[in-house]
Every structure is written in structure tokens, then in C-alpha cells.
Amino acid sequence: MTPPKDTLAWMYEKMVASRHFEEEIETIYMEGKTPVFNMANGPIPGEMHLSNGQEPVAVGVCAHLNPEDVVTATHRPHHQAIAKGVNLKKMAAEIFGKATGLSGGRGGHMHIFDADVNFACSGIIAQGMGPAAGAALSRKLQGKPGVAISFIGEGAANQGAFHETLNLAAVWKLPMVIVIEDNAWGISVAKETSTAIQCNADRAAAYGIPGHYIPGNDPLKIYEVAGEAIERARNGEGPTLIEIETYRLAGHFMGDAEGYRPEGEKDALFAKDPIPNLRQLLVAEHGFADAELDAIEAKARGEVDEAIAFARQSPDPKPEDALTAVFA
Amino acid sequence: MENERKLTIARAMAEATAQEMRIDPRVFVMGEDIADLGGVFGNTRGLAEEFGKERVRDTPISETGFIGAAVGAAQDGMRPVVELMFVDFFGVCFDAIYNLMAKNTYFSGGKFNVPMVLMTSTGGGYSDAGQHSQCLYGSFAHLPGMKVVSPSNAYDAKGLMTAAIRDPNPVIYMYHKGLQGMGWLGTEKGAIVHVPEEAYEVEIGKAKIAREGRDVTIVSIAQGVHHGLKAAKVLAEQGISAEVVDLRSLVPLDRDTIRASVAKTGRLIVVDEDYHSFGVSGEIIATVTESNLADLKAPPRRIAYPDVPIPFARVMEQHCLPNADKIVATARALCQAPILA
Numbered sequence: 290m291t292p293p294k295d296t297l298a299w300m301y302e303k304m305v306a307s308r309h310f311e312e313e314i315e316t317i318y319m320e321g322k323t324p325v326f327n328m329a330n331g332p333i334p335g336e337m338h339l340s341n342g343q344e345p346v347a348v349g350v351c352a353h354l355n356p357e358d359v360v361t362a363t364h365r366p367h368h369q370a371i372a373k374g375v376n377l378k379k380m381a382a383e384i385f386g387k388a389t390g391l392s393g394g395r396g397g398h399m400h401i402f403d404a405d406v407n408f409a410c411s412g413i414i415a416q417g418m419g420p421a422a423g424a425a426l427s428r429k430l431q432g433k434p435g436v437a438i439s440f441i442g443e444g445a446a447n448q449g450a451f452h453e454t455l456n457l458a459a460v461w462k463l464p465m466v467i468v469i470e471d472n473a474w475g476i477s478v479a480k481e482t483s484t485a486i487q488c489n490a491d492r493a494a495a496y497g498i499p500g501h502y503i504p505g506n507d508p509l510k511i512y513e514v515a516g517e518a519i520e521r522a523r524n525g526e527g528p529t530l531i532e533i534e535t536y537r538l539a540g541h542f543m544g545d546a547e548g549y550r551p552e553g554e555k556d557a558l559f560a561k562d563p564i565p566n567l568r569q570l571l572v573a574e575h576g577f578a579d580a581e582l583d584a585i586e587a588k589a590r591g592e593v594d595e596a597i598a599f600a601r602q603s604p605d606p607k608p609e610d611a612l613t614a615v616f617a
Numbered sequence: 618m619e620n621e622r623k624l625t626i627a628r629a630m631a632e633a634t635a636q637e638m639r640i641d642p643r644v645f646v647m648g649e650d651i652a653d654l655g656g657v658f659g660n661t662r663g664l665a666e667e668f669g670k671e672r673v674r675d676t677p678i679s680e681t682g683f684i685g686a687a688v689g690a691a692q693d694g695m696r697p698v699v700e701l702m703f704v705d706f707f708g709v710c711f712d713a714i715y716n717l718m719a720k721n722t723y724f725s726g727g728k729f730n731v732p733m734v735l736m737t738s739t740g741g742g743y744s745d746a747g748q749h750s751q752c753l754y755g756s757f758a759h760l761p762g763m764k765v766v767s768p769s770n771a772y773d774a775k776g777l778m779t780a781a782i783r784d785p786n787p788v789i790y791m792y793h794k795g796l797q798g799m800g801w802l803g804t805e806k807g808a809i810v811h812v813p814e815e816a817y818e819v820e821i822g823k824a825k826i827a828r829e830g831r832d833v834t835i836v837s838i839a840q841g842v843h844h845g846l847k848a849a850k851v852l853a854e855q856g857i858s859a860e861v862v863d864l865r866s867l868v869p870l871d872r873d874t875i876r877a878s879v880a881k882t883g884r885l886i887v888v889d890e891d892y893h894s895f896g897v898s899g900e901i902i903a904t905v906t907e908s909n910l911a912d913l914k915a916p917p918r919r920i921a922y923p924d925v926p927i928p929f930a931r932v933m934e935q936h937c938l939p940n941a942d943k944i945v946a947t948a949r950a951l952c953q954a955p956i957l958a
């Protein structure tokens with residue numbers, strides 16, 4: 290199932306937007322952090338987990354979603370948020386900790402919440418799983434349309450919440466898709482040192498649900514497999530587990546020296562960068578003209594630049610606002 | 618003293634662990650990113666190189682599994698040192714900690730011991746938001762059956778780690794990220810102090826007078842001690858003599874040292890980066906008011922984290938955190954307050 294041309298254009302646009310967003314964040318994050326790197330300094334303090342290289346997963350899955358569908362994300366949420374349609378300006382402002390941010394600066398980059406498009410996060414590994422299942426259950430109980438997607442990393446597949454929630458989703462036949470982004474690393478620990486089997490998708494068998502592994506960080510293949518799983522969920526046939534090979538082109542977080550990576554790994558990954566690859570493919574096989582793609586890129590970048598400028602110019606929250614919004 | 622060897626808390630913790638591993642084959646270490654990476658916060662650096670990956674084990678992200686496993690190994694004669702990377706993650710594994718680790722000695726009538734150390738990082742101040750910045754001292758100290766320590770400097774860090782590993786009981790070893798001496802988290806210089814090469818213990822359950830004074834007692838732990846010391850310096854210039862008590866241990870709590878200090882000064886300020894209500898600060902104040910009410914010249918005060926989740930934005934987080942300025946203002950108010958009748 291090849292995506293229609295406008296979907297292909299959308300996927301490319303969101304991948305470019307996502308990458309450009311991360312590159313801007315990366316640059317701004319370093320402001321005030323040189324020559325001495327101290328996480329507390331600069332316009333964007335705290336931890337920063339970039340999604341460079343993992344864009345295919347986000348667009349391949351979210352191409353099938355509407356605003357009413359639910360997504361739960363992780364500590365590495367920007368690409369998914371952009372593909373889900375989270376308000377880019379407010380998200381940028383949140384990452385800067387500004388009053389105009391999605392949560393008025395309370396959440397920051399690991400806690401992106403946008404109720405308008407049903408997007409939520411947790412920085413605790415695998416803890417998006419339960420809430421996604423709960424949202425799926427709620428839709429089922431209310432007879433309302435919508436599926437829930439829980440994005441997690443491959444490291445999260447060794448967490449209790451992963452297994453408990455898979456069983457729950459399977460037993461209750463919830464309209465849910467669990468998407469594992471296998472970027473091969475959980476901080477410094479390689480997948481093969483932490484995980485007893487090669488492929489987490491095989492764990493679906495333990496819960497009697499379909500499991501698919503998608504190699505190659507290939508947005509079109511992801512689009513196809515995710516489409517079938519989401520269709521299945523929408524039709525009331527229950528959850529699916531999908532594991533996707535993807536590439537973490539950045540460190541675990543900004544400031545990570547990445548000494549644990551085998552030599553040459555990064556270069557090999559950069560050679561497989563999915564964005565130029567998709568561009569080539571769109572020209573070679575899908576009838577896109579270079580000018581068309583240039584225009585898409587310009588639009589994507591423009592929107593990101595606008596969002597970043599908005600974030601920069603926005604005011605800080607009032608210090609005492611910290612004490613508000615604890616309860617409804 | 619300029620040529621004295623000074624260490625960061627991170628290095629002091631690793632040194633103590635290595636020294637115990639050399640003399641005690643039962644000691645082994647496990648946790649996330651503790652082998653090749655040497656711990657996200659540096660406190661296991663060098664251990665994997667020296668002792669190999671049988672004894673220094675990177676775990677999957679399976680806290681409830683490996684902390685539970687540490688309990689079992691400890692009961693079976695080993696001395697596990699395990700790491701929960703951020704204390705905030707206790708939510709996914711607390712049963713292993715407070716229902717197993719902390720209770721099995723009691724349940725078994727002392728037939729099973731659980732000699733293990735659970736190291737975990739605490740604290741904020743660097744905009745890591747509400748799932749990566751908490752202290753949760755009170756949450757752990759509240760539950761019986763486990764000792765709880767937290768050093769403010771490298772000397773205590775080494776001695777407490779040695780004592781914790783040798784202790785026949787489970788010890789929660791909370792280290793504050795802002796004191797680790799990892800440059801990327803900022804560096805509290807006061808935490809980097811002389812550390813003797815040889816192994817030694819700092820007794821668990823013994824507080825230390827970090828600075829002597831007459832007019833007001835500032836009680837705190839870990840990062841709060843440094844706020845207290847900075848405040849005491851400023852107060853001294855203003856003619857107020859502050860005594861700073863570094864608790865070092867929360868369980869057992871050295872109530873005698875606290876009471877003796879307040880008996881001398883008559884005024885008490887508790888500085889706690891943990892949440893305000895139902896926590897350490899209330900416990901310290903109760904410790905004094907239950908027995909020494911007559912010693913108090915003014916009502917005790919606490920400077921703690923307000924009862925809200927920790928926000929990301931710098932201005933909001935800094936507004937909430939204890940700091941030296943808040944302590945100075947509070948101490949001045951206390952010392953100028955009329956003496957209680």
C-alpha cells in the first residue's frame with residue numbers, strides 16, 4: 290500500500306520540519322553552555338533528548354491518525370508531537386519554559402501535553418502504555434471513535450508496564466497500537482545486552498496479538514504496516530505490536546559523549562539518513578519534482594523558524610505561577 | 618593542606634565501593650548504565666574495568682526485577698549495591714523496596730538479613746522538571762526497615778558508602794545530583810573535600826555540626842547543608858551566629874544532636890528540598906517540640922519545597938527551591954522575634 294501523493298508530501302514535510310526543529314533546538318540548547326557545559330544554563334536548560342533519525346516512525350504511524358486519536362510519547366517526543374499535529378509554537382515555547390508554552394512552562398521537553406490533538410507524554414520509561422490503553426478503553430466504553438498509539442523505545446520492552454499493558458490490551462481487545470522505536474540503544478546499553486530475544490515484536494505471541502518487525506527505518510514500509518494495524522484497531526479487532534528499526538543519529542541526550550558506540554557506527558547511520566533517502570525516492574519513483582520538494586522544505590522550515598521565534602520572544606512565566614494548576 | 622587529595626562525591630562513592638569489592642567477594646554492583654558508562658552520575662566509574670562485568674552488571678530497564686533480585690541475592694549471602702538512576706523512578710519498583718527489602722528481616726524474625734545498598738540520585742535546580750528533580754527523602758524515611766543516608770560532601774560520601782556496604786541492613790543511599798561534582802550539573806565546591814585513601818566508615822545515624830553557632834540552628838541534609846553554610850556566613854556578617862547541623866542520616870535520625878543544638882541556640886530552621894508537608898521538616902520540628910519546647914525562643918520554621926510538582930521553567934523552579942537568601946531572611950526574622958514566654 291503506497292501512500293497517496295499528498296500523504297507522501299505530508300510525510301516528507303513533517304520529517305523535514307522535525308529535523309529542522311531538532312537542529313534549531315540543538316543550536317539554541319548550546320547557547321550559554323559553552324565553554325563549560327552545564328545543563329542548568331542557557332535559554333533551554335535541563336535534559337534534551339533529540340529525535341534526529343527517528344522521523345520515519347513518527348510520520349509513518351501518524352499519517353493514519355486524526356486529531357481525535359490518542360498518542361502517548363516518551364522522553365524523546367518531538368518528532369511524534371510534530372507528526373501528530375501538536376501546536377508547534379506552543380510546543381517550542383514549552384521547551385523554552387515560556388508562559389505561552391503548552392503548559393505555561395511547567396512541563397518542558399519531556400512533558401509535552403496538547404489536549405487539542407490528544408497528545409501526552411511521560412519521562413518514565415514505558416509509562417505511556419497504561420494511559421494509552423486507558424484511552425482506548427474509554428473510547429470503547431463510550432462508543433466513540435479513535436485509536437490509541439503508545440510510542441516507546443526498545444528499552445521500555447523490559448519494563449513491567451509494557452507486559453502488563455500488552456496483556457490488558459489483548460484481553461480487552463482494545464483499539465490500540467504499541468509502536469516500539471528500536472534505535473538499538475537505551476542510553477549506553479545495547480539492545481542485545483539488555484534484551485533476551487532479538488526482536489521484541491515476537492513478544493506479541495505471548496499475548497496472542499499480531500506482532501510485526503520493520504527493518505530499515507523505511508517510512509513507506511512503516512506507513513503500510515501501521516496502516517493495517519490502525520485499521521484493525523478501528524475495526525474492533527484489538528491491539529497490534531509493531532517494532533521498527535530506526536536510527537538515533539544524536540546522543541542519548543545533549544552532552545552525551547557516546548563513548549559506548551562502536552567505532553564507525555555513527556558514520557554508517559548518517560550514511561543511511563532517512564530524509565535525503567526519502568527525497569531521492571520521491572523523485573525517482575513517485576513523480577516529485579525537485580522544485581516541489583524544495584518548496585515543501587521551505588514551508589516546513591519556515592513554520593519551524595516561526596515557532597522558534599515565537600518561543601524566543603515569549604515572556605517567562607511568573608515565578609509564583611509554579612504554585613498554580615496543581616488541582617483542577 | 619593544599620596538596621591534600623580532594624575528591625568529588627561521585628569519585629568518593631566509586632572508591633568506597635571498589636575498596637569493599639577488593640576485600641569482599643560478596644559485593645557486586647548492578648543498575649542501568651553503571652558498567653561501561655560508569656553511571657550517569659559517575660559514581661561507578663572504573664568499577665567495570667577493575668572487576669569485570671560479572672560483578673558490575675548493566676541491567677535492562679527493569680527496576681522492579683533487578684531491585685527484587687538484589688533483595689534475593691542479599692538474603693542468599695551476597696552484598697548487592699544497586700542503583701535506581703533517579704529517585705523519581707521509585708514508582709515502578711517500590712514494592713521491591715518497601716515491601717521486600719525493608720520488611721523481610723522483620724518478617725523472618727531475623728532469619729533473613731538483607732544487606733544491600735540502594736543508591737539513588739536526588740534533587741533538582743537544573744530544570745529537569747517534575748519526574749527527574751525530586752528528593753523524596755520523607756517518602757523513604759517514613760517507611761520502617763531501611764536506613765536512609767545522604768552525604769553533603771565527599772568525605773562523608775566515602776565513609777557512608779563503606780558503612781552502608783558493611784551494614785547488615787538495607788541502606789538507601791541518596792546522593793544529590795547538584796553535589797556529585799559532575800560539571801554538567803554544576804559543581805558545588807563545598808562538596809569536594811579531602812578524602813583519605815584508606816577505607817573508613819562514617820557512622821550511619823550520626824549527624825555532624827557542620828558549623829558551630831549560638832543564635833539559631835539550621836538543620837538540613839545534602840544540598841541544603843550548603844545553603845545553610847552559605848547563609849551562616851552572611852548571617853555572621855550581620856551579627857547572627859548560626860549553627861548548621863548536617864544530618865547525614867535520616868534513618869536512624871540523630872535526634873540528640875538536633876535537640877542539643879536547639880537547646881543551645883533556642884531557634885530552629887529546617888531546610889528541606891523535599892516537599893513541605895508530611896516530611897522530614899515536620900519530623901525534625903516534632904523532634905524538638907516533643908521534648909524541648911521550653912528551649913525555644915521562637916516558633917520553629919521550615920524552608921522546604923512547596924507542595925507542588927516541580928516545574929520545568931527556571932524562574933518557577935528557582936522560586937520554589939530553598940536557598941541561602943531564604944534562610945538568611947528567615948533567620949533574621951526569627952532572631953528579631955520576641956522571645957516566647
Ligand SMILES: Cc1ncc(C[n+]2csc(CCOP(=O)(O)OP(=O)(O)O)c2C)c(N)n1
Nearest residue numbers: 365412413414442443444445474475476706
Ligand atoms: C523507569 C525508568 N527507568 C529509567 C529511566 C532513565 N532512562 C531514561 S531514557 C532511558 C533509556 C531508554 O531507552 P529506550 O526506551 O530504548 O528509549 P530511547 O532513549 O532509545 O529513545 C533510561 C534508562 C527512566 N526515565 N524511567
